[in-house]
Amino acid sequence: MAAPLEPLRPIIHSQISINYNPNLKYLYHHSFLCNRYGAINTNLFSFTLNSTSCRAQSRSSFEFYPINLWGVCSKLQKLRDSVRVRANSSCEHDTDSADKGETKTSETRSGSTPGPGSGSGTGSSRREKQGKGNWCWSKGNNKWQWQPIIQAQEIGVLLLQLGIVLFVMKLLRPGIPLPGSEPRPPTSFVSVPYSEFLSKINSNQVRKVEVDGVHIMFKLKGAELGVAGSEMNTKLQESESLLRSMSPTKRVVYTTTRPNDIKTPYEKMLENDVEFGSPDKRSGGFMNSALIALFYIAVLAGLLHRFPVSFSQHTAGQLRNRKSGGSGGSKVSEQGETITFADVAGVDEAKEELEEIVEFLRNPDRYIRLGARPPRGVLLVGLPGTGKTLLAKAVAGEAEVPFISCSASEFVELYVGMGASRVRDLFARAKKEAPSIIFIDEIDAVAKSRDGRFRIVSNDEREQTLNQLLTEMDGFDSNSAVIVLGATNRSDVLDPALRRPGRFDRVVMVEAPDRTGREAILKVHIAKKELPLAEDVDIGDIACMTTGFTGADLANLVNEAALLAGRQSKLVVEKIDFIQAVERSIAVKMASVQATLTPAACKNGNYSSPMKFSNSSFLPGFDVTGQITGIRKKDSWSTHLSGVRATLTFDHPTTNKENSKQRKHTVDPNAPDFLPLPSFEECFPRSSKEYTEVIHGQSGNVLKVPFRRIHLSGDEPHFDAYDTSGPQDINPHSGLPKLRKDWVDRREKLGGPRYTQMYYAKQGIITEEMAFCAARENLEPEFVRSEVARGRAIIPSNKKHLELEPMIVGRNFLVKVNANIGNSAVVSSIEEEVHKLQWATMWGADTIMDLSTGRHIHETREWILRNSAVPVGTVPIYQALEKVNGIAENLSWEVFRDTLIEQAEQGVDYFTIHAGVLLRYIPLTAKRMTGIVSRGGSIHAKWCLAYHKENFAYEHWDEILDICNQYDISLSIGDGLRPGSIYDANDTAQFAELLTQGELTRRAWEKDVQVMNEGPGHIPMHKIPENMQKQLEWCNEAPFYTLGPLTTDIAPGYDHITSAIGAANIGALGTALLCYVTPKEHLGLPNRDDVKAGVIAYKIAAHAADLAKGHPHAQAWDDALSKARFEFRWMDQFALSLDPMTAMSFHDETLPSEGAKVAHFCSMCGPKFCSMKITEDVRKYAEQHGYGSAEEAVKRGMDAMSAEFLAAKKTVSGEQHGEIGGEIYLPETYVKSIKI
Structure with a gap:
């Protein structure tokens, strides 16, 4: 006789399983004595045990009893079978011992990999896919994890079906008893006066009494039969006559209400042996009502789960799901989910800052007894995927406190008050379980700033939710061991009230990991996945390849590598799999991975020898080199590694500190990898980019002239400022829109011997460029035309530079600022130079000079021009020298001329040419302290001395002018002999060159070429007026373009200040264009921050000069800011400043609270002085x-x-x-x- 199936351990509630295999039908029978679970194979007509509740490898046979829908069992037959239950829920005949079965299972998990076509492999894959649909499954270390056979998505459907069936049954057959209640006759309730109740008690006619406060229910002796005594009064008789008409099976219960001033006659009840007590809440009637309510709730829950209703606050006509009240989706971490700092890698700085939080939660008394208040909130700020949520869980895990987490979006509801209610419940729950941690993910969803750009507009629910959050954080007891952790990647949009001390006291930056961090993260994920690695895999190398990757990116990288290895049926994951996974992650932003070999690889003709080639377009800050032999191989290596457009070189990890600190060169100038800069709104809060439309009279073209509008608070009128930032939100790969295309096309159709602004101005024609400049300067177009015709002003505007927003340089206009950028032989990065361009123009640079002398000069200039809305100038001799490998003696007029034409075709707006460095002037520099400091001047001087010939630029000046007047290129006659020290200021060599500049200026005007003259470098303040006076006199008032001048030589690192002092002085005397100096002058190539510092310093000098010159609109800016300062409108004062963010940060260093921004004092004087x-x-x-x-x-x-x-x-x-x-x-x- 077959042995019965042993009870399951642990006992699991009854389940009905639907298997996807149509040949199997599963039946499960549950009783208090045993659990039976069988599977019928309809094809083989055999029974197979499928019980994952049993212990693994247990052997049993059983009797199978099919059951019908109503639970009625009919024994059909008895079958015996011996089966082995496995962790993957499959059953197979096994006569071996349990120990051997376990050994075999362990070996299968740890080792061998079946062939791609093996049946066992297919079966295993199928079982893995079905794993979570079965009762249990194994995940590492032979641990059993129990999973429900019915998925959560199906619960709503089952509840809905069950509720509908019960509802229909109750509707059609009201008499059918519901489960949980005993069959009983219907009950009729009759209300009688209290006096009748007393009468019945006194006459001993009452059998049972239930007292519920003042409400009394009683039954008469024999009342079940519906018979009443004849001595009842009229009302009782009427009730009894009603009862007689009822079915004799119905029960009668009388109800009455006791007056408050009368006691219940318990003594009489005891005397007459009356059964009395309180109503039994657990009686069948109550259970019946409860079950009915439960069934209706099941129907409603099933309907809502099956047909979710959605409310959307943004789209009319849609409904969004109103989650239950309370804390909404907040959840407490389970014991099995404990995460500690050991599980978090790559964010060591953030972990160090959070250690104090952990220590406080572990031992709060240690701090409280000293009067210390714990931080109430910590804001985790970082890019998506950097591990902010994981860090929060690790803090709770380390401190061993409850981790209550929710997303801020769960507080957002259509109905006002729902979000605030959830916040209250969430904090109440946390305080109840203190010490604890509240984690609010994506907190910016409800905590956006209520004023300014990110203010919450007409959303009372968000505002109330935010207000409630602020109130709850303020309401913490100073000794409360509850800490709020918030996570966001947009801290700039958060309301300032949330970030003030006392709420979110601390901000922890969770940065993308560095190389060491990436290596640690990779080790964690590889260990977690138990990834078998090949011998050629070096995790350190992989970390070098993944600069800019976050923790989530690295987890995905490990998974991608495993997928690639599995796709090729490999036993281990090799290095090539990781490299291809890196390329997949980056290829989304780059060119097609099927591109041909890069030019850098093809330059090497020896294909059989090892050669460097770019294997991926990595982010700035690292590079890799790969070496292969036989570059013509058609394997997957060459396809993937050489196919991607490369940005930076790739060198294997090195311990050379100098090499690691050095910024790298751009390898493929056709595909630079640009990173975004801070936006216009971030740089200038309370400002907007606006345009005014001007119609050009002669052509009818509509000119859109840009300006920056500063929005002031209250009733103060807005202020409009000059703007050079150019079009915003433009991808550098696409370039700026071609603003001047129609203008240029129209003029070229008209023909003419020359194409320059001076030529048209002399003809009395107001071009679109002149009208554009007049609108920017708030002047009349005719005035602009006359100044250009006279030569006192220039509009640098090469007809090939179609992206240009024209500007004017002249002593009767606003003083302009030029910013020098460009690479060098040491550092050559197109990305860096384009960033410098964008950053300089953002902060007010009116022109840019590309002084590149390193690699890819042509390509660097092309990227700069296509992304520049301001004029771009160059020093052509720099590129000409590179063409002859840096040997000045190999220069010639032909090389120089070809360079001029090349740059003219690209769109360069003005050339700096040191044609005034004549052979006879060079000996005048012999007794100088610093000799010739100009690079261009020294190149020309060396060539002149080598051949003892006159400067070829001077000799071929007319030919240079012919090139310029065909493209409308302005000339900046260089000051190649400018003094490089205070000692050399105003010497003979400097002024001799200035005289020659005057000669060259007049010759240029004869050919309608616009000209400006470059001025001195190091001049003490008392000698500045002499320079300005001589330039106006000798150069016929042509615009003066000066480098500084630096007024002292004692401040390396601060020369942007020493030169700005001189710039303000010479600007007030008449200089039209100031060439900025950065803090790194004479020290090194400036970076982006140095560019900003130089531009701001010179914008101050230029504005000071405009005030001194009496420019008609200059003082309006000062007046607006002074008024805001006097009226303590701090935010307006910040917005009106040249650098709003720096001004605000300086103020907030000492008075960071929001209240300080409306206070009538600052930290200098305090509130009383x-x-x-x-x-x-x-x-x-x-x-x-x-x-x-x-x-x-x-x-x-x-x-x-x-x-x-x-x-x-x-x-x-x-x-x-x-x-x-x-x-x-x-x-x-x-x-x-x-x-x-």
Whole structure:
């Protein structure tokens, strides 16, 4: 006889399983004595045990009893079978011992990999796919994990079906008893007066009484049969006559209400042996009602789960799911989910900052007894995928406290108050379980700033939710061991009230990991996946290949590598799999991976020898080199590694510190990898990019002239400022829109011997460029035309530079600022130079000079021009020298001419040519302290001395002019002999060259070429006027373009300040264009931050010069800012400044709270000694006392305040002081001397 199936351990509730195999039908029978679970194979007509509740490799046979829908069992037959239950839920005949079965299972898990076509492999794959649909499955270390056979998605459907069936049954057959209740006759309730109840008690006619406060239910003796006594009064008789008409099977229960001032007659009940008590809440009737309610709830839950209703606050007509009240989706981490800092890698700095939080949660008394208040909130800020959520869980795991997490989006509801309610419940729950951690992910969903760009517009729910969050964080007890962790990747949009101390006290930056961090993260994920690695895999090399990857990116990288290895049926993951996985991650942003070999690889003709080639377009900051032999191989290596467009070279990891610190060169100039810069809105809060439209009279073209509009608070009018930032949100790969294309095409159709702004101005024609400049300067177009025709102003605008937004340089216009950028032989990166261009123009640079002398000069300039809205100038001799390998003696006029034409065709707007460095002037520099400091001047001087010939630029000046007047290229006649030190200032060589500049200027005007003259470098302040005077006289008032001048030589690292002093002076005297100097002048190639520092310093100098010159619109900016400062409109003051973010950061260093931004003082003077606040008080005092005119009010107010001040008395060391002010202490001798 077959042995019965043993009970399952652990016991699992009854389940009905639907298997996808149509040949199997699963039946499960559950009772209090045993659990039976069988599978019928309809094809083979055999029974197979499929019970994953049993212990692994257990052997059993059983009797199978099919059951019908109503639970009625009919025994059909008995079958015996011996089966082995495996962890993957498959059953197979096995006669071996359990120990051998376990050994075999362990071997299968750890080792051998079946062939691609083997059946066992297929079966295993199928079982893995079905693993989570079965009762249990194994995941590492032979651990069993129990999973429900019915997935969560199906629960709603089952509840819905069950509820509908019960509802229909109850509707069609009301008499059918529901499960959980005993069959009983229906009950009729009859209400009677309390006096009748007393009468029945006294006459001993009551059998049972239930007292529920003042409500009493009672049954009469024999009331079940519906018979009543004849002595009942009229109302009772009416009730009894009603009962007689009822079915004799119905029960009668009488109800009455006891008056409050009458006691229940318990003594009489005891005397008559009446059964009495309180209602049984667990009686069948109550259970029946509860089950009915439960069934209806099941129907409703099933409907909502099966047909979810959605509310959307953005789309009309849609409904969004109203989650249940309370804390919504907040959840507490389970025991099996414990994560510690050991599970987190690559963010060591963040972990160090969070250690204190962990220590406080572990031992709060250690801090509280010293009066320390724990941080109430910590804000985790970082890019997506950097591990902010994992860090928060690790803090809770390390501290061993509950981790209550939710997403901020769960607080957002259509109905006002729902989000706030959830916040309250969430914090109440956390306080109840303290010490604990509240983690709010993506907190910016409900905490956006309520003013400015990110303000919450017409969303009361978000505002109430945010207000409630602020209130709850303020409501923490100082000893409360609850800490709020918030995570966001957009900290800039958060409301300032949330970031103030006392709420989110600390901000922890979770940065993308460095090389060491990436290596640690890779080790964690490889160990977690138990990834078998080949011997050629070096995790350190992989970490070098993944600069810029976050933790999530690295986890995906490991998975991709495993997928690639599995696709090729490999037993281990090889290095090539990781390299291809890296390329997959990066190829989304780059060119097609099927491209041919890069030119860098093809230059090497020896294909059989090892050669360098780019294997991927990696992010800035690292590079890799790969070596292969036989580059013509058609394997997957060459296809993937050589196919991707490369940006930076790739060198294997090295310990050479100098090489690791050195910035790398761009290898493929056709595909640079640009990273985004801060946006216009981030740089200039409360400002917007605007355009004014001007119609050009002759062509009818509509000109869109840009400006920056600064929005002020209250009723203050906005302020419009000059703007050079160019079009925003443009991909550098696409380039800027071609603004001038129609203008240029129209003029070229008209023909003409020359194509320059000076030529058209002399003809009386106002070009689109002139009208554009007039609108930017708030001047008349005719005035612009006349200045250009006279030569006092130039509009650099090469007809090939179609992206240009024209600007004008002249002494009667706003003083302009030029920024020098460009690579060198040491550092050559196209990405860096384009970033410098964008950054310089963002902060106000009016022109750019590309002074590149390193690799890829042509390509670097092309990227700069296509992304520049301001004029771009060059020094052509630099590129010409590179063409002859840096040997000045190999230069020639032909090489120089070809370079000029090349740059003209690209669109360069002005050339700096040192044609004034003549052979006879070079000996004049022999006695200088610093000789010739100009690079261009020294190149020409060396060539002249080598051949003892005149400067070829001077000799071929007319040919240069012919090239320029065909492209409308302006000339900046270089100051190749400018002084490089205060000692050499205003010497003979400098002024000799200036005289020659005047000659060359007049020759250029004869051919309608626009010209400006370059000026001195190091000039003390008292010698600056002489330079300006001679230039105006000798060069016929052509625009003067000066480098500084630097007014002292003692401040390396601060030369942007020493030169800005001289720039303001010479600008006030008439200089039109100031060439900036960065803090790295004479020290090194400037980076992006140095560019900004130089531009800001020179914008200050230029504006100071405009004020001194009396430019008609210059002072309006100063007046607007001064008014905002006096009225303590701090945010307006920041917005009106040249660098709003720096101004705000300086203010917030000492007064970071939001309240300080409306306070009537700063940290310099404090609240009591602010002069502007005192003046404001004086004016208020005068207004209150009704003084006359403003001047009189101020005078009388000051007198009154002075009298009050003098009346103050103060006793110091026994002496009384008052005549000179109560708070000022001076020696008595000094007081007496004043009286005398």
